[in-house]
Structures are given as structure tokens and as C-alpha cells.
Amino acid sequence: SAVEENNKRYQENPQLYRTRQEINEHIFGTITRQWGYNHTNLTGLEKVNGEHSLIMLVYNIKRAINILTVPDLIDKLKKWKSPYKTKGVIIFRRLYLSLFMDLIEMNLTIAA
The missing domain is CATH 1.10.12 (Lyase 2-enoyl-coa Hydratase; Chain  A, domain 2)
Structure with missing residues (x-):
């Protein structure tokens, strides 16, 4: 099954998964937990991708403002x-x- 394959990949290279969690999971944690964006009201892949792209754009703008x-x-x-x-x-x-x-x-x- 897919879960077993994923567990096998994790067991083979746990450091890779830790690195991924440090880099990617932080962004999604911020968006879901701090901003409360944990679902979409839209349906259809194109619309959901558009909404997600806007959320990521806002995240990047806020990050740029905090840095610059x-x-x-x-x-x-x-x-x-x-x-x-x-x-x-x-x-x-x-x-x-x-x-x-x-x-x-x-x-x-x-x-x-």
C-alpha cells in the first residue's frame, strides 16, 4: 500500500524527511494554525489552485515585509x-x- 511504501522511504532516509519538515511544514503550519486557513470554499482543481496561489502570494508578501x-x-x-x-x-x-x-x-x- 501507499502508506507502507511511504514508511519504507522514511525508514531509509529519515534525515530527508526531517529536512522537508523544517522547510515546508513551517509554511503550512503558519497558514493553517495562525491564519486559520484550513479549508477552501471553492470546488474544482483550477479554482482551488487559484485560491491556494493567492494564499501563498500573501504569505510571501508578508514574509518580504517582515524581512525588508x-x-x-x-x-x-x-x-x-x-x-x-x-x-x-x-x-x-x-x-x-x-x-x-x-x-x-x-x-x-x-x-x-
Whole structure:
């Protein structure tokens, strides 16, 4: 069975599983336990993947804010040079910055 195969792989290389737990499980623990995101209201693989991608985007933005601070992150985003030469990326970048600034302002308004 799949459980037996997984147990066998774990027994063969327990350090690999410990490393995985240290790296990956922390992220999901934060999202499920601290944020309370433990299920989705959407159905269908595409919709659930989209929702999960948004949650991961928020996690990464919050992590970047904690590491860089908001002004530094905004400065880096403004200076970012896309490796892609399409007009769509430029539009996306402007939209992303606009949404990001709106979120920051909304969060500061709620916190105040």
C-alpha cells in the first residue's frame, strides 16, 4: 500500500524527511494554525489552485515585509526590471504595485 511504501522511504532516509519538515511544514503550519486557513470554499482543481496561489502570494508578501520593511519592499518593486519584454508584464507590475499600496493603506487604516 501507499502508506507502507511511504514508511519504507522514511525508514531509509529519515534525515530527508526531517529536512522537508523544517522547510515546508513551517509554511503550512503558519497558514493553517495562525491564519486559520484550513479549508477552501471553492470546488474544482483550477479554482482551488487559484485560491491556494493567492494564499501563498500573501504569505510571501508578508514574509518580504517582515524581512525588508514596507518602504524597502516598495522601493525594490519600483526598481525591479522584468526579464520579460512584454507589455503585459509592465501592466501587471503597475497593477500589482497599485493593489499592494491599496492593501497597505487599508491595513494601516484598520490598524489605526
